Amino acid sequence: MIQNMKDAGCDNEIITKICRLYTEGQIQDAVKILRRHRCNLMEQLHESQNRVYCLDFLIRQMESNV
Secondary structure (H helix, E strand, O other), X not given: OHHHHHHOOOOHHHHHHHHHHHHOOOXXXXXXXXXXXXXXXXXHHHHHHHHHHHHHHHHHHHHHOO
C-alpha cells in the first residue's frame, strides 16, 4: 500500500496520515484524502495536455509556413 502511494506521487506526510487513518479504521477519511490527491493529479494532467495542444498548434502553424 505504501509503495502504491509513493508510485502515485503521494508525499511522506500524506502517506503517514493515510496509514494512520487506515490503521484507526477511518477508511472513509483516508479515501477522501486519496481522492483529493487524485483530483490534483488530474488537474496537472489536464494542464499538461493543454500545453501539448498549444505546442501542437504552434508546430502545425510553423510547418505550414515552410
